[in-house]
Amino acid sequence: MRMTARPENLHQSRLLHLLRDEGPRSRAELGEMVRLSRSKLALELDRLVELGLVEPAGLAASRGGRRSAVVRLSPRLRFVAFDIGATSIDVAVTNGRLEVLGHVSEPCDVRLGAPAVLERALELLGKLRDDGLLPQVHGAGIGVPGPVSFREGIPVAPPIMPGWDRFPVREAIGRELGCPVLVDNDVNIMALGELHGGMARSVDDFLLVKIGTGIGCGIVVGGGIYRGVSGGAGDIGHIRVDDDGPLCACGNTGCLEAYFGGAALARDALAVARAGHSALLAERLAATGDVTAADVAAAAAAGDPAAVRLIREGGHRVGQVLAGLVSFFNPGLVIIAGGVARLGHALLAEVRSVVYRRSPPLATGNLPIVLSELGDTAGVVGATRLISDHVFSPA
Amino acid sequence: MRMTARPENLHQSRLLHLLRDEGPRSRAELGEMVRLSRSKLALELDRLVELGLVEPAGLAASRGGRRSAVVRLSPRLRFVAFDIGATSIDVAVTNGRLEVLGHVSEPCDVRLGAPAVLERALELLGKLRDDGLLPQVHGAGIGVPGPVSFREGIPVAPPIMPGWDRFPVREAIGRELGCPVLVDNDVNIMALGELHGGMARSVDDFLLVKIGTGIGCGIVVGGGIYRGVSGGAGDIGHIRVDDDGPLCACGNTGCLEAYFGGAALARDALAVARAGHSALLAERLAATGDVTAADVAAAAAAGDPAAVRLIREGGHRVGQVLAGLVSFFNPGLVIIAGGVARLGHALLAEVRSVVYRRSPPLATGNLPIVLSELGDTAGVVGATRLISDHVFSPA
DNA sequence: CGGACTTTCCCCACTCACAGAACAAAGCCG
DNA sequence: CGGCTTTGTTCTGTGAGTGGGGAAAGTCCG
Structure with a gap:
């Protein structure tokens, strides 16, 4: 065998x-x-x-x-995807064509550390295995929410993943599954997912901006992920928007993430709720004692003006940073993805407005800016795309 | 033959x-x-x-x-370079190894239009030809100060080159010289020059930031120029620094170029001279009736505090934009080039300070930020590198 | 000075990948 | 049923490239 x-x-x-x-x-x-x-x-x-x-x-x-x-x-080919998020794990199994045969997802805090989280991920895979989906695993792709040394398959200096720094993720999973394994940044694998099955199928150079707990950007150049010299490319969460903005966890002020990351949005929503500017958010505050980014999303979807306003302001900040990146990179497509993006036509409208106004006409003349249609599957499909590209290439 | x-x-x-x-x-x-x-x-x-x-x-x-x-x-191989700047023309002839055999440079306003400027460039080449340097031209590379459709060899929507839009530069020069011709953005050919003979010789992914009349950026990915989907990549002059900055020629406010392009620097220097904050600049104003960016450079080199301060402030703005690009692109090297860069250790210090403070440690941990050592030859060497890569490849 | 050893160059036979022709199989249409 | 078309299989020719075996032209040492 x-x-x-x-x-x-x-x-x-x-x-x-x-x-x-x-x-x-x-x-x-x-x-x-x-x-x-x-x-x-x-x-x-x-x-x-x-x-x-x-x-x-x-x-x-x-x-x-x-x-x-x-x-x-062969219909017996199987690829496995682990999409480790900041607050969740997605595990999926696909056939050789990267069609998802089984997909489980559950909340999980990445701060539990590499051993615990990876073990939980393998347990989830076990569930799928019990369904008889795994005659033989031909490869596994893993996405993690932080910078990765792609060559070594290990996270390097991840800001939000204590206990993961230089943990040999590829080796650990490879030993367990007995198949080739590749590890990459979660935003990169989402970009690969869009490249494979999303709106970017025929676009060589594009950006995927993910707005979630953090804000990151997947960069595709010539149909492949660009990772930069030390695997840190796309880390746009700490790009400066203004000098006198809020203090960020990184120690600087005015970072994009301090304006519109998951924590920042919750912070602003809390202030709005306390000030009584939003009935819906105040209600959430009273009910649960806290307000989250998801609450803002729900309130905005329900038409709450203050929530919409929060999202528009955030979109404005994202647009300002994105306008610079579009000027610099001249992509053929920009995809907005991630939790906050799930609802946001208000967000999208604001981002578009700023980018189309602030970037040179040559760069925006034929530039679609769209919301991801893939949702959670972008990550797992991208992870299997990553590993299948590898397994389907000569050794 | x-x-x-x-x-x-x-x-x-x-x-x-x-x-x-x-x-x-x-x-x-x-x-x-x-x-x-x-x-x-x-x-x-x-x-x-x-x-x-x-x-x-x-x-x-x-x-x-x-x-x-x-x-x-063969020592009879010859490549020709035309480096068309906003205010100058450089023409050079190299042998097959891209060693410059002859180089002439003269002031010339690009706004005279394509036919006049190109004719003047060919006249300059004639001078070199008279020196017996041109037994046979095997290819010509052309740099122009604006976006280019590389495939077609024509400028597209260039902001500072009236009369050049869609002018068939490659065809015109090709017909004249009877050899292969490639046209590219002047910043891109400078980056190629650094790749060939400068500090970037062994760096796969780097940025070259040129600060002159305009501000542009050459992007090298995997040892080759990245041009973006419509040839507009690297156009960083109009990236937003602040909302309430000076009005820019592009119609927006707070663009980098409006803070620190050649015109902006001259504008600020004039103000300093009129306010009497700088003896040296006031002297220039009295003598010539105007103050230029070059005057600021000279004054700063002579130790004039107000001039140094202008340069440091500009460097701060450049650093803020560059910090964002470094976060996004994670390059292995950043080279500062162009007229203003020629003197500037004050400039360099300020840029470094901002980038090293504002970009993530992973991206700056091993990131040299240096001044170009090639000066004017970067452009012409890059242009011949561009065409020689083409001519030395199978048809 | 001559022989042993080295390095380079040149010629030739053999391998290998691949294309294209020829042939066979299996369907359609009238 | 016979011509026509499409597909799959077998066979042979061809061109690219490798590697071996001298021959040429040096150095080094006794």
């Missing part, structure tokens, strides 16, 4: 990627797409069948001649 | 790049570097000699055996 089969050359790799992204195809169609002679193609496909990665899937309807033999990725 | 010889395959391309960047080498050394068998290597080198791109250069000293036959790029 081979541990994990990998393609032997670039042709096989391209075939796997095609079967993953385009679905089952006839040999003739595949030959067309990879520009290989039929003979060579048959050779490589036979090898892939031998490796257990591909299998025949019957005959297609005739198109005027002999019926073509369709091939597909 | 072939027009312009190009390598026929990737092996030949790699050999040319090696001979360009590493200098003349023996066949044995080249074989080592490109991992080719001696037989194949001899074949490809012979083809390059036939194409006139490479020629034998005698025998090296023996290292204990038969003396090795050294090959080098």
